[in-house]
Amino acid sequence: MKTKSLFWVALAALVLTALACGSSGGGSTGGGSTGGGAVSIPMPTSCESLDDRASTVLITLGETYSEEMHSSAGSYPGNCLYYCLGVPANLSSLDIGITGFENELNLYIGRGSIDVLNDNDVSGGSDWYSHTAQDGVDESVSIPSPVSDVYYIEVCSFDGRPSPFTLWTEGN
Numbered sequence: 001m002k003t004k005s006l007f008w009v010a011l012a013a014l015v016l017t018a019l020a021c022g023s024s025g026g027g028s029t030g031g032g033s034t035g036g037g038a039v040s041i042p043m044p045t046s047c048e049s050l051d052d053r054a055s056t057v058l059i060t061l062g063e064t065y066s067e068e069m070h071s072s073a074g075s076y077p078g079n080c081l082y083y084c085l086g087v088p089a090n091l092s093s094l095d096i097g098i099t100g101f102e103n104e105l106n107l108y109i110g111r112g113s114i115d116v117l118n119d120n121d122v123s124g125g126s127d128w129y130s131h132t133a134q135d136g137v138d139e140s141v142s143i144p145s146p147v148s149d150v151y152y153i154e155v156c157s158f159d160g161r162p163s164p165f166t167l168w169t170e171g172n
Contacts, residue, residue: 043086054077056082056114057083058083059083060085061086061170061171064166065166067155067165068164071161071162072160073160082152083155084153088171095141096153096167096170097130098168102164103161103163104157105155107140107154107155108129109153109154112149116152153167
């Protein structure tokens with residue numbers, strides 16, 4: 001009798017654990033599929049870094065961040081700041097921008113890996129950029145029907161001068 005009771009307790013624990021972990025498929029933070037057959041990716045809990053000179057900060061879609069570009073006499077990537085963002089499935093657009101800066105800053109976006117940003121080839125289909133070549137002019141990138149993935153954001157100071165700026169993201 002004691003063995004049967006232990007069996008039922010163990011079975012109940014496994015079922016409750018499976019339900020708590022969302023093993024029934026789908027879910028808002030990964031695994032399974034969402035409506036329309038689109039595959040959802042797990043939202044990142046950390047980000048890849050380019051190298052030991054530049055760490056990458058995890059940010060949240062729909063949030064605004066007040067940042068400070070550091071002064072840098074060095075070359076790329078020392079004159080840049082890095083961010084990553086998990087983008088869910090079924091968005092009609094992803095918008096990322098920087099505002100409120102005093103010196104020339106450039107905005108680059110890559111999808112899937114931070115290495116997309118490192119090769120400086122921002123002409124392909126999985127990377128985007130915005131640079132106006134003017135001090136203090138807002139920069140933004142709009143990506144229609146973005147693929148569910150991790151997007152990497154690079155903000156660079158063209159001439160290495162410091163500047164405050166606001167980074168924003170929006171998904172519709």
